[in-house]
Structures are given as C-alpha cells and as structure tokens.
C-alpha cells in the first residue's frame with residue numbers, strides 16, 4: 015500500500031535533500047552512458063566527482079605489508095572479537111590518537127591536535143550536521159562565502175532547520191573573503207531578522223581550489239570574535255595543497271591570536287579527500303569548546319565510524335613512515351595532474367582560477383556564454399554534457415554570483431581518460447572558434463601569467479609520469495556503479 019506524503023513528517027517530505035535539482039542532469043547523463051575506453055569510448059566522462067584516486071597503489075602496498083591491521087586475516091583475526099563488540103562512542107583510543115597524528119602531519123606538524131577532542135561522525139557530512147545541531151537553533155543561520163560546496167544546503171539545513179546566508183565573493187578579487195563582504199552579509203541577515211550564529215569557511219575551498227592566506231584567516235577570526243559568533247572551518251582538503259608548507263590551518267592562527275575566544279572555533283575534517291576514503295565515512299568534529307566536544311560526542315551515536323574501520327586506520331595512520339610518504343607522494347601526483355589538466359586547457363585558451371589545492375579546477379568559460387546569464391550558463395552546460403560528453407558542474411550549483419564558471423574534477427580518473435577529456439575539449443573549441451571573443455594570446459596574458467607554456471598539447475599530455483604507481487584503471491572500474499546507490503546521492507560530493 016502506498017503511503018501518501020501527508021502521512022509522513024514535514025522533514026521527510028520536504029526537498030531538503032536537493033535530489034530534484036536540475037544540476038543532477040549531468041549525473042543522469044553519465045549514469046545512462048558512462049565512458050569506458052574499450053566498451054564505450056564515446057560515453058560521458060565523469061568529471062563531477064571530487065575523488066582522490068591517484069595514490070591507491072600506496073595504500074594497497076601498505077595493506078599487503080600489514081596483514082595484521084585487518085581483523086579478517088589469519089594475522090589479525092585474534093582482534094576480531096574485541097573489535098566486533100567495541101561500541102564506545104569515544105572511539106578506540108588508538109584510532110583517535112592516529113587520526114590526531116595524521117591531522118598534525120597533514121599540517122606539517124606545525125600544530126598539535128588533542129586526541130581527546132576528536133569526535134567521530136559519518137564523514138564530514140555528518141560532522142557539519144552535528145555542529146549545526148550543536149551551535150544553532152532552527153531558523154538561525156550560518157554565513158557561507160560563495161561559491162560553496164552545494165551539499166552544505168543539505169548537510170547544515172535539512173534536518174536541523176538551520177539557514178545559510180551567502181557571503182557574496184567575486185571574481186574581480188579572485189573570490190577572496192573580505193571584511194566588507196562579511197559585514198554586508200551579516201547586516202543583510204539582521205535586516206531580514208535572521209539571527210546569525212556562525213560563519214562556515216572551507217579552507218582550501220571547494221570549488222575554487224584556493225586557500226586562505228594568514229591575514230585573511232586572522233580577519234575572519236577577528237570578525238567572528240567581534241560579532242560573538244562561531245567559526246566552523248572545513249579543512250577536508252588540507253592534504254591536497256600542492257606545497258604543504260604554504261597551507262595555514264585555523265589551528266595555527268588561533269595560536270597567534272591571543273585575543274581569540276577559542277570556545278567559538280570548530281574544525282571539520284574527514285579522510286574522504288586527503289586519503290581518498292569517502293566510503294569509510296570517517297568524519298571528525300574537532301572543537302576547542304569543551305561543551306561542544308561533550309555534546310557532539312553524545313550526538314556521534316548517530317554516525318559512528320565502524321570499529322573495524324577504526325581498527326584498521328589506527329594501524330595505518332600511526333605508521334609515520336607510511337603517512338609521511340603518502341602525504342608527500344599524493345601531493346606530487348595531484349600537482350602533476352593539476353598541471354597537466356591546466357596546461358591542456360591553456361592550449362586552447364581556457365583559463366582557470368589560479369589554484370594550488372583541491373581535486374578540481376574552477377574553469378572560466380564566461381566567453382562561451384551567449385550572454386552573461388545563468389540561463390545561458392545552463393544552456394552551455396548542457397552542450398558540455400551532450401556534445402563534449404563531460405560531466406562538469408556549473409557555477410550556479412555552487413551559488414556562484416557570476417555565470418560562466420564551471421568546476422571540473424581531475425583526480426578521479428587515470429591519465430589516459432584525462433587525455434581523452436582534454437582532447438574532446440580541444441576539438442570542441444576548435445570547431446567553435448566563433449565562440450571565442452578573445453585571441454588566445456590576449457587570454458593567456460590576461461589570465462594565465464604563471465602558466466603560459468609554449469609546449470604543444472601533445473607534449474603536455476605525454477604521460478611521462480605514467481608509472482606503475484598510477485595503477486591504470488578505467489573510470490568504470492574505479493567508480494563501481496552500485497545499482498543501490500542513487501546517482502543523486504553521490505552527486506552531492
């Protein structure tokens with residue numbers, strides 16, 4: 015018997031999940047016609063997935079060398095019973111220590127996280143919701159600089175009833191977060207009678223791939239202290255920064271700002287991006303506020319990390335030699351892929367925001383729009399999906415304030431697929447020369463000062479780093495397509 019929606023709760027039946035958004039059309043197109051180099055070479059290439067799949071050979075090596083880390087091997091089975099019955103929501107002490115160790119190392123050991131403040135959650139997704147529940151009442155709001163990760167609309171709002179208020183950032187200053195933009199969003203919210211409880215920043219940013227400099231972070235800290243509101247820093251991409259020494263964590267900044275009220279500072283982390291383990295659902299709430307730690311821990315009962323996963327990661331992430339090598343090799347590989355993709359785009363005059371982090375580029379395709387509107391952006395996006403057969407994400411899905419920006423992910427595929435994706439873009443641009451409103455030379459001069467290169471596309475695309483480490487898998491094999499997992503759910507990432 016079918017149950018009508020009015021028999022269910024308002025939360026269950028509202029559209030807080032966002033599944034009905036038109037932005038999922040790209041995912042549907044990919045699912046209906048997925049690229050495979052042999053079986054479906056004309057299919058859609060998935061470039062909408064911020065996954066880090068470039069270093070799985072290192073993980074595999076470690077697993078093979080450490081069979082006792084798993085409770086399902088002859089070497090590790092003696093730990094099976096203890097692991098299977100352990101359900102303390104504090105988590106395995108060894109797991110918390112190992113995660114704190116990993117978080118320190120990702121930040122170059124310049125900070126020291128306290129294992130006793132590590133609270134588990136179901137991915138960063140769960141961590142955001144937990145913090146929203148802890149910090150705000152229904153109807154109260156968080157400021158969020160744009161463009162931002164689309165699923166924040168679901169994660170922070172859906173079940174909590176909390177609101178998000180955009181802080182409009184613009185391309186004219188490379189989407190920097192300024193005090194003026196923060197003040198303006200805060201004032202507008204007040205005028206609308208919305209109580210602002212916090213500011214959420216993603217550092218490094220998804221979708222921009224940029225990270226905040228020390229001064230900006232200090233300004234942000236001063237702003238939230240002046241207003242007495244919370245600061246949530248999502249540092250889920252901290253380990254993707256090309257040069258780790260350049261990244262500044264909020265954990266460092268608060269050490270340098272003695273005036274800062276630490277009770278207002280909270281960090282979200284996860285192993286989904288830096289380790290590339292989104293399926294393990296390892297999310298972390300790290301708060302400097304004792305009450306928040308205690309409440310979040312109680313709430314974590316709704317999203318604990320399985321003890322089996324904790325057990326394995328406790329071994330892996332406390333192996334310092336492995337962790338150091340993994341972090342540095344992963345950075346090198348991401349930087350190489352970033353460079354390869356960026357230079358491939360530059361060959362056909364496509365610029366992107368200068369970035370040194372993330373698993374994506376923020377492409378500037380404004381000159382391809384018939385007019386500077388979001389309708390035109392949507393039309394061009396459909397061309398990218400249907401004609402070029404790439405699933406990229408349009409800027410409006412990230413609440414970008416200017417039409418014409420698109421996020422393209424580059425770390426969820428092998429080198430060969432990357433080459434094919436670039437080839438398709440190149441062919442498209444060549445066929446559509448009339449769409450270009452600037453000469454390539456001008457465009458390079460304007461947008462790509464650090465990236466101009468006289469190398470030919472084919473040189474750039476020569477996979478000279480295609481070592482055995484690259485574990486050349488097809489996108490299909492790398493992203494198993496579970497009929498149970500809705501593409502719409504995955505699309506949130």
Ligand SMILES: Cc1ncc(COP(=O)(O)O)c(C=O)c1O
Pocket residue numbers: 064136137138139140163216220248250284285286292295296297506507
């Ligand atoms: C900025 C940001 N925060 C949170 C998440 C969710 O991560 P998780 O898979 O750990 O839930 C993502 C995933 O793409 C993200 O980009």
